[in-house]
Amino acid sequence: MNAAQLEIRTEGGGTILCFTGPLTARAIAPLWSRALATAKAPTPLTLDLAQAEMIDTSGAALLLAIERAHDHTITWHGLTDAQTKLLTQLRAALPQGAPIMPAPATIVRRSLWRTLLIRVGFFGETILATLALPRKLRFLRGAEFFRLADRAGTQAVPLVAMMGFLIGMILAFQSAIPMRQFGAEIYVAALVAISLFRELGPLLAAVILAGRTGSAFAAELGTMRVNEEVDALVTMGVDPETMLVIPRMAAAMLVMPALTLGIDIAGLLGMGFVMMILGFPPDAVIGQVQMATSPHDLLLGLFKSLVFGAAIGLIGCRAGLTAGGGPRAVGEAATSAVVGGIVAIILLDGLFAVIFYRLGL
Amino acid sequence: MSAPAISVEGVGQTFGKRVIFQNVSFDIAVGEIFVVLGGSGCGKSTLLKQMIGLLSPTAGQITVLGHDVARETDAVRRSIGVMFQSGALFGSMTLIDNIMLPLALFTDLPLAARQDIARLKLALVGLADAENLLPSEISGGMAKRAAIARALALDPPLLFLDEPSAGLDPITGAGLDRLILDLRAALDCTFVVITHELQSIFAIADRCVMLDREAQGMIALGVPAELRRSSDNATVQAFFNRQPTVQPRGA
Ligand SMILES: Nc1ncnc2c1ncn2[C@@H]1O[C@H](COP(=O)(O)OP(=O)(O)OP(=O)(O)O)[C@@H](O)[C@H]1O
Numbered sequence: 001m002n003a004a005q006l007e008i009r010t011e012g013g014g015t016i017l018c019f020t021g022p023l024t025a026r027a028i029a030p031l032w033s034r035a036l037a038t039a040k041a042p043t044p045l046t047l048d049l050a051q052a053e054m055i056d057t058s059g060a061a062l063l064l065a066i067e068r069a070h071d072h073t074i075t076w077h078g079l080t081d082a083q084t085k086l087l088t089q090l091r092a093a094l095p096q097g098a099p100i101m102p103a104p105a106t107i108v109r110r111s112l113w114r115t116l117l118i119r120v121g122f123f124g125e126t127i128l129a130t131l132a133l134p135r136k137l138r139f140l141r142g143a144e145f146f147r148l149a150d151r152a153g154t155q156a157v158p159l160v161a162m163m164g165f166l167i168g169m170i171l172a173f174q175s176a177i178p179m180r181q182f183g184a185e186i187y188v189a190a191l192v193a194i195s196l197f198r199e200l201g202p203l204l205a206a207v208i209l210a211g212r213t214g215s216a217f218a219a220e221l222g223t224m225r226v227n228e229e230v231d232a233l234v235t236m237g238v239d240p241e242t243m244l245v246i247p248r249m250a251a252a253m254l255v256m257p258a259l260t261l262g263i264d265i266a267g268l269l270g271m272g273f274v275m276m277i278l279g280f281p282p283d284a285v286i287g288q289v290q291m292a293t294s295p296h297d298l299l300l301g302l303f304k305s306l307v308f309g310a311a312i313g314l315i316g317c318r319a320g321l322t323a324g325g326g327p328r329a330v331g332e333a334a335t336s337a338v339v340g341g342i343v344a345i346i347l348l349d350g351l352f353a354v355i356f357y358r359l360g361l
Numbered sequence: 362m363s364a365p366a367i368s369v370e371g372v373g374q375t376f377g378k379r380v381i382f383q384n385v386s387f388d389i390a391v392g393e394i395f396v397v398l399g400g401s402g403c404g405k406s407t408l409l410k411q412m413i414g415l416l417s418p419t420a421g422q423i424t425v426l427g428h429d430v431a432r433e434t435d436a437v438r439r440s441i442g443v444m445f446q447s448g449a450l451f452g453s454m455t456l457i458d459n460i461m462l463p464l465a466l467f468t469d470l471p472l473a474a475r476q477d478i479a480r481l482k483l484a485l486v487g488l489a490d491a492e493n494l495l496p497s498e499i500s501g502g503m504a505k506r507a508a509i510a511r512a513l514a515l516d517p518p519l520l521f522l523d524e525p526s527a528g529l530d531p532i533t534g535a536g537l538d539r540l541i542l543d544l545r546a547a548l549d550c551t552f553v554v555i556t557h558e559l560q561s562i563f564a565i566a567d568r569c570v571m572l573d574r575e576a577q578g579m580i581a582l583g584v585p586a587e588l589r590r591s592s593d594n595a596t597v598q599a600f601f602n603r604q605p606t607v608q609p610r611g612a
């Protein structure tokens with residue numbers, strides 16, 4: 001499409017803006033600023049549109065902008081009836097100084113304190129919902145639970161095995177170097193086993209769960225919120241806590257001990273692999289592990305993982321259900337699920353360390 | 362007769378084994394307001410998606426402004442504006458940003474000019490005061506109107522509107538009909554409009570096509586007033602002479 005042309009003439013003390021070619025959105029870009037600048041001058045203004053091929057609503061927007069910029073009357077020349085009609089209609093549609101609604105502060109920066117309150121509140125609501133559960137069990141759907149557990153658990157197994165094996169290897173390798181100076185390399189087995197059972201197993205499993213599953217919960221529930229599906233549930237008389245949050249929390253709690261056990265075993269294998277390379281026979285390594293650890297180290301870790309699972313599930317669901325509007329909110333919900341989940345795990349882990357120490361476990 | 366704006370030839374659509382429609386053929390002239398009618402689920406939106414190149418028909422061919430939609434999709438897209446049934450506004454942008462986006466993408470207009478144009482389009486659909494709101498903060502009818510304003514952003518010669526007046530009050534709906542007629546008069550735009558509103562059909566439609574789910578295809582094509590008078594198809598008759606099967610209260 002050829003561009004529009006603007007010719008500016010001065011005649012008898014007045015200015016004439018003479019437009020040629022199509023006045024359309026794509027064509028008027030080059031002459032917009034020039035036309036407006038000319039229109040600001042206080043001399044009488046004539047708009048000559050006899051050679052304008054067509055005027056669409058963008059072209060009309062330019063003419064109306066000229067009209068607004070020019071304080072005095074304008075002489076129109078060469079408009080067809082249809083064009084005059086369009087201009088009249090557009091002029092009427094434009095608000096005459098009507099106030100524009102201010103942009104609401106949609107991106108509300110909640111204070112830390114409010115965030116904390118919301119979190120605590122949601123936690124409480126969830127506990128109450130759990131207590132009221134027996135009366136509302138008909139909203140729980142078994143199929144949903146198994147789908148969730150499969151996604152959170154079974155599908156995470158390869159990742160868990162790989163991470164566990166690598167971490168076991170790295171730990172063994174790193175600690176073997178200083179231990180060698182004391183000729184105590186065999187104790188590497190004990191060190192790795194204890195730290196895996198009590199700390200690293202549950203922690204790593206929790207990080208994986210937060211990244212894979214917590215964020216998925218948040219995105220899923222966030223999208224439901226955004227599409228008004230959650231509101232639809234509420235108007236149907238379904239309690240979203242019961243139907244959406246509890247199965248997810250339960251699934252997260254169910255899979256966590258299993259994932260932790262997976263990391264423990266894979267980690268021991270990785271460590272054993274390194275020990276073999278360093279020249280220790282498998283029975284020596286196994287004997288060392290048996291001597292240094294007891295079943296209750298393992299059970300403590302599994303108990304911790306159960307609590308971590310509940311926290312991650314809860315935080316993921318909370319992030320989703322409290323998501324704002326629009327697709328960006330879903331992304332933000334997923335982010336805050338992962339961040340919140342990991343922070344919560346580390347705080348809980350610290351708490352456990354203190355409690356276990358006091359109890360002498 | 363000059364070349365048609367849109368020509369639909371023997372078009373059909375199946376999803377898996379499900380046949381939605383078959384053998385749909387019609388031409389739409391430049392400057393015509395063409396209405397697509399039919400019961401819910403008969404494939405109106407599907408036909409529209411085929412015409413704008415979002416869905417390739419399983420049979421037949423569609424030509425838009427001389428371009429084969431299947432092969433020259435980009436050329437077609439440059440000359441159309443579409444309002445989706447759901448509005449499909451960009452959720453993270455304010456209304457004015459929604460409308461300025463096509464202007465920013467496809468023209469070199471300075472920001473002030475884009476704003477002016479976008480404001481005008483919003484004013485045209487009666488949303489002048491809502492430019493700073495997000496799609497999640499407006500009502501369903503407002504979203505429809507904002508979506509129409511976005512479709513108009515570049516003043517395309519060809520406009521597709523999927524149920525523009527659904528969910529609007531009769532006065533706003535009539536205003537929309539006026540707008541469509543005025544735009545056609547001033548710019549010679551061609552419109553393809555999906556609608557169920559009888560009043561709106563008789564007010565704006567030059568011609569219409571009626572699809573039917575049972576018939577798996579079109580059951581009528583022509584001028585609405587003539588179809589009402591002389592069609593011998595029972596569904597068409599029932600549609601145009603909408604007899605209330607339930608007696609109105611107080612009757
Ligand atoms: N992507 C898809 N896959 C499978 N089936 C589809 C798909 N899109 C549409 N359909 C089916 O095609 C049929 C027609 O859908 P379409 O959206 O075109 O209906 P419509 O005539 O626009 O109805 P309404 O008036 O309710 O908007 C429906 O039965 C729908 O289930």
Ligand SMILES: [Mg+2]
Nearest residue numbers: 405406407446
């Ligand atoms: Mg539809």
